[in-house]
Amino acid sequence: MSDAGNWCLIESDPGVFTExxxxxxxxxxxxxxxxSLDETSLDKLKPIYGLIFLFKWQGAQSSMPHPDSQDDANDHVFFAKQIINNxxxxxxxLSILMNNSDIELGDDLSNFKSFTADFPPDLKGLAISNSDLIRSVHNSFSRSDPFINEMQDSSAQGDEDLFHFISYVPVHGALYELDGLSSGPVNLGPCNEENWTEKANQVIMERMRKYSESEIHFSLMAVTKDRIETLQEQLDEFSGLLMSLGDADQEQRREFESQISILQYEYEQEKTKRARWKRENQxxxxNxxxxxxxxxxxxxERKxxxxxxxxxxxxxxxxxxRSDKK
Structure with a gap:
């Protein structure tokens, strides 16, 4: 990989990734x-467009492809080699955004996807590194600390823990592992579009089992539909149902009113969380x-x-x- 461009490290935080x-x-x-990847927990987040997994890097260790996978993934999977550190x-x-037709990419990423559609993985990675938009957004979270490079012992770099992000995303009825440091996308086999996270759970757990029991440095994040939009849609739906009820159906009315109260609470909690994310990112x-x-x-100066x-x-x-006396 190249050091060109000086891309910064990114913290594994949902507020950072959302921004x-x-x-x-x-x-x-x-x-x-x-x-948790149990269905009860995931149902609250659906629709889930993809999963982002963070783990301690121990060299090339892609998951094993499904034995029956014979398709040419390059024809329908956006995959870019990582050629820039960090x-x-x-x-x-991008592996998730570019591989889901339900996501509105906006003009810039739509044009980027079209421009790189016929590029091989290495050129896609080069195009990412040369994108002013993508690089500037990524580096908006760079830490302004002039002492880091001066104080870092270059001889100790080999002993530092390295962490790496990869993605899991369903494409055309199959689950793919997309790791920019691998040779290409890994087809993990067919999956149900509604419950593809079950297969992802199995693969992720298998990856984690390869580490020692003392290893706890893992992180998993889901790319989902905006929760505020989802909750607002649900509120509008139940409010409409409530208005359509007659005065006689009091039991149904109480049920709808209870559901609206729950949704309103979740809506306010989500807005509070967004405000916290905004403040933390600021x-x-x-500097x-x-x-x-x-x-x-x-x-x-004032002594x-x-x-x-x-x-x-x-x-x-x-x-x-005091501690020594105890």
């Missing part, structure tokens, strides 16, 4: 963290270094910095002494 998707011009889509998060997103993207520098400078440092050291020493 990345929105920044690329795709509306009506959000990302949710998945804590681009796996955005490529995992903090992630803000606090000038503020911190000036605060320390002013404290030093208040050293007393604060001494007080902090004394507090730490006292805590250590």
């Amino acid at each position: 990345l998707i929105s920044g690329m011009g795709v509306s009506g889509i959000q990302v949710e963290e998945v804590f 681009a796996c998060a955005t490529q995992a997103i 903090l992630r993207q803000h 606090f270094i000038p503020l911190t520098y000036n605060l320390l400078r002013i404290l030093a 208040k910095l050293q007393p604060l440092v001494n007080a902090a050291k004394a507090k730490k020493r006292l805590e250590r002494e």
